[in-house]
Amino acid sequence: MRARSEYLDWLIDELAPLGTIRARSMFGGWGLYCEELFFAIVDDDVLYLKADALNRAAFVAEGVAPFSYTARGKVQTMSYYRLPDAALDDATALQHWARTGFEAALRAAAAKARR
Numbered sequence: 001m002r003a004r005s006e007y008l009d010w011l012i013d014e015l016a017p018l019g020t021i022r023a024r025s026m027f028g029g030w031g032l033y034c035e036e037l038f039f040a041i042v043d044d045d046v047l048y049l050k051a052d053a054l055n056r057a058a059f060v061a062e063g064v065a066p067f068s069y070t071a072r073g074k075v076q077t078m079s080y081y082r083l084p085d086a087a088l089d090d091a092t093a094l095q096h097w098a099r100t101g102f103e104a105a106l107r108a109a110a111a112k113a114r115r
Contacts, residue, residue, distance in 0.1 A: 004030075007045040014091055015098050027069070039105040040098065041067055041080050048080035049101030052108065056081070058100065 008023055008030055015021045019035040029043035041048040048067040051059055059066075059081035067080040080101075087093040 005045055008042055011042065011047060014094055017095055018098055018102055034098075034102045034105070037102065037105040037109055039101045041078070043067065047083040047098075048078075049083060049097055050104040050108070051079045051081045051101070052104040054107065055100040055104055059084075 004023070011032070012021045012023060015032070015034070022033050022036075023030045023042070024033065025031075027041065027043065029041060031038050032040035032042060032047075039050045049059075051066070056079070062084040064082040064084055066077050067082070068075050068077040070076070083094070083097055087097050
């Protein structure tokens with residue numbers, strides 16, 4: 001299990017206004033859950049937030065990259081996008097971006113429940 005970092009603990013504190021936040025070790029990094037919905041990845045002290053058809057364009061407009069990793073020699077990309085750097089210095093912006101990731105997780109859960 002990877003040790004928790006000061007950055008991860010800081011994120012959990014900063015994101016608390018969204019709801020109950022917990023971190024779970026995974027992918028060699030951390031998965032973040034809000035109200036038990038997986039909505040973010042923290043890898044090497046970088047926050048990636050869940051994206052879908054409704055919020056992806058905002059991430060793309062900011063020029064941030066999606067989370068990717070290499071498995072079996074192939075690059076795999078997930079629909080989680082890096083937090084824009086400017087949001088690290090502004091709690092309101094951080095919470096706004098995180099809320100968009102949480103809302104994408106809510107939409108995914110609702111779609112899964114309808115199946």
